[in-house]
Amino acid sequence: MAVIDKKKTGTVAGQYVSLLLDYLRSRGHSPEALFGAARIAGIESADAPVRLTTEEYFGILDQAVAVTSDPDLGFHAGMLVAPRHLGVVGYVVMCSTKLGEALTQYDRYVRLVHGIGRPLVVRHDDRVEMPLDWSGTSAPPPAFAQLIMTTRARMGRLLTGRETVPLDVDFQFATPRDSDAYHRFFGGKINFAATQTRLMFPADYLELPVIMASAEMARVIGARAEAQMIRLADEPEFMRELKTMLTQGLAIGHIGAVDIAQRMGISSRTLHRRLSGYAYVFRDVLDDVRRERAESYLAQSQHSLAEVAFLLGYTEQSAFQHAFKRWTGMTPQRYRVGSAPK
Incomplete structure (x- = not known):
């Protein structure tokens, strides 16, 4: 078994x-x-x-x-x-x-x-x-x-x-x-x-091209997937508090599960158990917070890529660039160009 x-x-x-x-x-x-x-x-x-x-x-x-x-x-x-x-x-x-x-x-x-x-x-x-x-x-x-x-x-x-x-x-x-x-x-x-x-x-x-690619359907089906993600997580108070603590932790360099659990007044074991109930693991939530903050920072042209990496808690700019491409399928530079005001 x-x-x-x-x-x-x-x-x-x-x-x-x-x-x-x-x-x-x-x-x-x-x-x-x-x-x-x-x-x-x-x-x-x-x-x-x-x-x-x-x-x-x-x-x-x-x-x-x-x-x-x-x-x-x-x-x-x-x-x-x-x-x-x-x-x-x-x-x-x-x-x-x-x-x-x-x-x-x-x-x-x-x-x-x-x-x-x-x-x-x-x-x-x-x-x-x-x-x-x-x-x-x-x-x-x-x-x-x-x-x-x-x-x-x-x-x-x-x-x-x-x-x-x-x-x-x-x-x-x-x-x-x-x-x-x-x-x-x-x-x-x-x-x-x-x-x-x-x-x-x-x-x-x-x-390799996907044989049934469709930008129009991608938007429709993507919206449905996003709605299901919201329903699955349902953003309870616990998740909102966790994301707040992670956002604050990024600024001070304390984003480990033990650090975050301590700030929330619970044990790390309880943190992981609560997360599993929403089909999440800690790394996923941290990735979500980092991605959200990264997209926000990149829209602000005054932040260099090295600064964005630092603000997200990365010690190396290359680590941030690799993570961002994994999240979005594009480099931070490409995303910044695409999000710039026309």
């Missing part, structure tokens, strides 16, 4: 859970018989789909592996992924112009899909790595690692229409019996029993 790290507590959207349910049905199993008709109806409701806790989600994943006797369940289920399994986020990324923009948009709205970690994109010159964001003390469950890597690859191909683009993958679990299937699907170098689970590809893949 999967052991859930406390940092992974959060919620998972019903649409994402339905990917596992679709796979169970493809193998001749009834999710209704396994988990109860009422529960499945709630998960798959188009009007008001439920959100499961991470623990509940991993429970379904464990049971799916057990009932199918499929050690490669995540790999096989991931091949079935479609935009609908990501809810509104699936349609946001479909409207993006390029693959790099789609990844940026997915990072922005990933909490609408699940709260199990962000889709990190790390660029090394001409190579890009997408490690599995997993902070547990042990390796992620094989089925989950398979699912994440396979769905990333499949969605990238659906977005770009490039079915034969080779991708390199490292998995932490041992070599499976049918390792050739992994090689055929990903098309690149596959390493098992690796030290980290990650997907890798040439950086120029980020420039």
